Amino acid sequence: MTDINAYDFLLQAASQYYISALLRYIIYKNTSDWNIDLDVAYLHYTANETIGGVEFQSVPEVENLTLVADMSSNILSRPVDVSQFGVIYAGAQKNLGPAGITIVIVREDLIGHAHPFTPSILNYKLQADNGSMLNTPPAYNWYLLGLVLEWIKEQGGISAIEARNSRKADKLYAAIDAPTFYSNPVDPSVRLRMNVPFLLAKTELEKDFLAQAKWHGLVNLEGHRSVGTACQPL
Numbered sequence: 001m002t003d004i005n006a007y008d009f010l011l012q013a014a015s016q017y018y019i020s021a022l023l024r025y026i027i028y029k030n031t032s033d034w035n036i037d038l039d040v041a042y043l044h045y046t047a048n049e050t051i052g053g054v055e056f057q058s059v060p061e062v063e064n065l066t067l068v069a070d071m072s073s074n075i076l077s078r079p080v081d082v083s084q085f086g087v088i089y090a091g092a093q094k095n096l097g098p099a100g101i102t103i104v105i106v107r108e109d110l111i112g113h114a115h116p117f118t119p120s121i122l123n124y125k126l127q128a129d130n131g132s133m134l135n136t137p138p139a140y141n142w143y144l145l146g147l148v149l150e151w152i153k154e155q156g157g158i159s160a161i162e163a164r165n166s167r168k169a170d171k172l173y174a175a176i177d178a179p180t181f182y183s184n185p186v187d188p189s190v191r192l193r194m195n196v197p198f199l200l201a202k203t204e205l206e207k208d209f210l211a212q213a214k215w216h217g218l219v220n221l222e223g224h225r226s227v228g229t230a231c232q233p234l
């Protein structure tokens with residue numbers, strides 16, 4: 001089984017990318033231009049890159065390839081056709097509940113091909129055969145995740161959540177894009193909607209901005225530790 005060398009893959013397609021100046025993360029504009037080696041077991045992509053502020057707005061159209069997606073930071077934020085994927089996985093800690101539990105959705109025919117050295121906790125056949133309770137599960141996290149799912153249903157389901165997310169993100173981006181105080185260099189067509197990173201046009205104001213934001217009850221706006229200057233309100 002060969003895995004795609006993601007780094008080479010990114011470099012190969014380098015002429016068709018957007019770069020988020022915030023973090024130098026890359027998202028592809030046009031899947032038809034991707035140069036993909038079809039002799040791979042699967043194609044993995046990250047649907048939403050929180051720190052750089054970029055999100056795939058639709059599922060990449062790649063024929064004859066099994067798609068595997070990390071949806072940790074945008075799962076349940078918009079409807080997704082699960083049948084387009086071989087595997088979807090998502091850590092709960094962004095959209096589903098507390099850290100410590102991960103959701104994995106695996107297409108049935110992909111189950112049962114684990115390498116013999118695969119640890120049992122990552123062996124989807126063993127997990128499926130045991131109702132995801134091969135080991136004692138993190139029961140409290142599981143319970144809380146269930147409450148979140150119930151809450152989403154009560155809100156009107158994923159479409160209602162999507163509409164709400166879009167409204168919030170549109171408002172926030174409109175404020176950020178207004179001249180002169182904030183900035184967000186990410187191309188609007190690939191901006192994410194779950195977590196909006198932004199910069200101050202005058203970076204020297206950052207300390208004052210954060211202090212005043214805190215005074216107004218807006219805390220933890222500092223950007224991810226790997227970005228430094230970006231701020232990320234939810």
Ligand SMILES: Cc1ncc(COP(=O)(O)O)c(C=O)c1O
Pocket residue numbers: 046047048049050051070071072073091093
């Ligand atoms: C898509 C995605 N996967 C994985 C992670 C890693 O999550 P954590 O830092 O909670 O382990 C992140 C973090 O932002 C993410 O956005």
